[in-house]
Amino acid sequence: MAKRFTTHKHTEATQMTTLSLKQLNRSIGFIALALSLSLASAVLPSEPLTADVLIVGAGLSGLSASYYLKKAGKSTVIPHIGGRVRTAAYPDGTHAEVGLEEFWENNPAIEIFRDLHVPMETAYSSFSSFYYQGKLYPFTQSTNPEFLASVLDSDEMQIYQRWDAKMAELYQQLTLRPLSEDMLALQEISFADWIESTSGLSPKAQELVRIETEPEYATSWRKISALDGIAEWHYFSGNGLAPRRIVGGNQRATQALANFIGRNRILLNQQVTHITTTNNNVEVLTSDQGNLRQKIFHAKYLITAIPLFRLNDIQFAPPLSAERKQAIQTQSAGAYFTAHVTVDKAASSFWTRGGDSILPIMTDSPLGVIYEGGSQSGGDALLNLLVSGSDAERFNSRMSDPDQIRETLLTAFDKQWPGFRQSVKRMSFYRYHPRAIASWPVGRSRFDNLSESLRKPQGRVYFAGDFTEDTHSNGASQSAIRAVKDILQRD
Numbered sequence: 007m008a009k010r011f012t013t014h015k016h017t018e019a020t021q022m023t024t025l026s027l028k029q030l031n032r033s034i035g036f037i038a039l040a041l042s043l044s045l046a047s048a049v050l051p052s053e054p055l056t057a058d059v060l061i062v063g064a065g066l067s068g069l070s071a072s073y074y075l076k077k078a079g080k081s082t083v084i085p086h087i088g089g090r091v092r093t094a095a096y097p098d099g100t101h102a103e104v105g106l107e108e109f110w111e112n113n114p115a116i117e118i119f120r121d122l123h124v125p126m127e128t129a130y131s132s133f134s135s136f137y138y139q140g141k142l143y144p145f146t147q148s149t150n151p152e153f154l155a156s157v158l159d160s161d162e163m164q165i166y167q168r169w170d171a172k173m174a175e176l177y178q179q180l181t182l183r184p185l186s187e188d189m190l191a192l193q194e195i196s197f198a199d200w201i202e203s204t205s206g207l208s209p210k211a212q213e214l215v216r217i218e219t220e221p222e223y224a225t226s227w228r229k230i231s232a233l234d235g236i237a238e239w240h241y242f243s244g245n246g247l248a249p250r251r252i253v254g255g256n257q258r259a260t261q262a263l264a265n266f267i268g269r270n271r272i273l274l275n276q277q278v279t280h281i282t283t284t285n286n287n288v289e290v291l292t293s294d295q296g297n298l299r300q301k302i303f304h305a306k307y308l309i310t311a312i313p314l315f316r317l318n319d320i321q322f323a324p325p326l327s328a329e330r331k332q333a334i335q336t337q338s339a340g341a342y343f344t345a346h347v348t349v350d351k352a353a354s355s356f357w358t359r360g361g362d363s364i365l366p367i368m369t370d371s372p373l374g375v376i377y378e379g380g381s382q383s384g385g386d387a388l389l390n391l392l393v394s395g396s397d398a399e400r401f402n403s404r405m406s407d408p409d410q411i412r413e414t415l416l417t418a419f420d421k422q423w424p425g426f427r428q429s430v431k432r433m434s435f436y437r438y439h440p441r442a443i444a445s446w447p448v449g450r451s452r453f454d455n456l457s458e459s460l461r462k463p464q465g466r467v468y469f470a471g472d473f474t475e476d477t478h479s480n481g482a483s484q485s486a487i488r489a490v491k492d493i494l495q496r497d
């Protein structure tokens with residue numbers, strides 16, 4: 007989740023690149039029906055509104071699906087907007103992420119952003135500075151291996167490197183279908199138990215693995231299987247994958263996507279409540295969250311691009327298959343809570359070394375991962391705390407008193423950086439309740455048959471979103487490509 011960014015940020019050139027749409031079958035054509043915003047926002051229409059494909063969910067997954075479909079000449083309509091790519095902007099000119107922090111370099115969305123000329127910043131490492139037993143290990147080096155060599159002694163490092171190479175081999179096996187019996191067995195043991203009993207890593211190296219990866223799946227490493235741990239470790243293995251951020255805030259990327267798709271294709275405040283499939287179309291009922299007026303949409307196909315548990319808000323006819331229902335019910339989720347902390351600029355000495363920022367820092371305390379927000383030169387600094395796991399669950403509870411949350415965070419800050427609380431001017435809290443990110447409990451994984459059932463369509467309805475393929479926004483993008491490809495091949 008957290009990665010250290012170069013102090014000399016490199017703004018990635020936003021040249022036009024060839025999209026991976028070549029795989030998508032463009033040969034099928036049926037008439038794209040236009041839908042105007044005025045029509046959409048009018049009083050209950052007598053005729054249903056129509057499009058080729060209706061997309062439920064205007065997060066990264068739904069917007070990406072719509073992007074690919076538009077490139078292939080299809081019309082789409084997306085009721086609702088929002089999603090987990092969100093940037094908060096404050097009156098003093100500072101801004102920080104509320105949701106997604108970085109796009110990993112292997113995320114297909116990066117190709118879309120290049121195509122849309124969205125400026126990106128490049129980071130170079132997946133590991134971050136971290137606290138272990140009260141001691142800070144600052145990431146001041148240029149690469150993961152150099153950083154690791156500053157944390158582990160040479161014996162620990164040799165064992166770590168052998169283990170890491172084995173992890174890379176196991177990751178390759180995850181791409182094979184069907185998975186071997188040995189691999190599937192790793193679904194039954196927790197990542198923590200497996201590392202502790204088989205890795206041979208030193209206690210410090212084990213803690214490094216835990217502290218660096220837990221913010222990724224946003225729950226304890228005891229709650230995910232070794233199989234999912236192997237998939238997560240891929241982001242850190244070897245030199246690690248490099249993440250990207252959008253200059254000026256990640257929300258600019260989804261805004262660029264929405265502009266490309268056409269704002270009139272995205273209908274605000276429309277919650278999908280019913281999805282009815284017949285042999286030759288899909289009928290959707292939406293409810294306007296402002297005035298509770300209902301609208302009817304017809305489309306040839308439908309893609310749901312919402313968190314899977316949100317499918318429980320929708321009534322399907324015919325109902326979702328028992329296997330899909332079981333897949334949704336047995337899925338787990340990680341929790342996130344975000345706090346933006348405005349602090350006096352002078353306090354930056356706490357997180358700089360030799361004039362360079364060592365943020366993000368993984369704290370292993372209720373502060374979670376401390377990121378740096380965007381600020382105006384000379385003004386206050388904005389820190390972004392990405393809290394995950396049990397601390398996030400506690401803070402997310404509506405019974406949680408904001409004054410207590412604030413005090414817990416200030417106490418944790420003071421323990422780590424004595425005197426820091428004097429510099430804090432304001433805190434803003436953002437809750438993701440109850441489920442922020444996909445995760446699978448021990449005994450379940452995204453590599454089993456149950457999950458596979460969600461990657462197959464039910465009639466004319468396709469299921470996308472980050473809960474079907476991966477824990478990260480990579481899953482949101484990959485699932486959009488899968489659904490669009492399947493629709494274009496079928497039509």
Ligand SMILES: Cc1cc2nc3c(=O)[nH]c(=O)nc-3n(C[C@H](O)[C@H](O)[C@H](O)COP(=O)(O)OP(=O)(O)OC[C@H]3O[C@@H](n4cnc5c(N)ncnc54)[C@H](O)[C@@H]3O)c2cc1C
Binds near residue numbers: 087
């Ligand atoms: C705090 C936080 C930090 C994160 N950090 C990272 C990170 O650094 N890197 C990374 O890769 N990923 C990160 N993630 C995960 C990433 O944000 C998600 O994987 C990704 O944004 C999911 O996109 P999506 O389109 O699948 O879902 P969403 O963005 O959740 O979009 C779903 C949309 O569907 C709408 N919707 C739901 N139900 C209905 C309905 N019935 N009718 C109509 N609309 C509906 C919702 O309102 C929402 O707008 C983070 C997530 C959080 C919460």
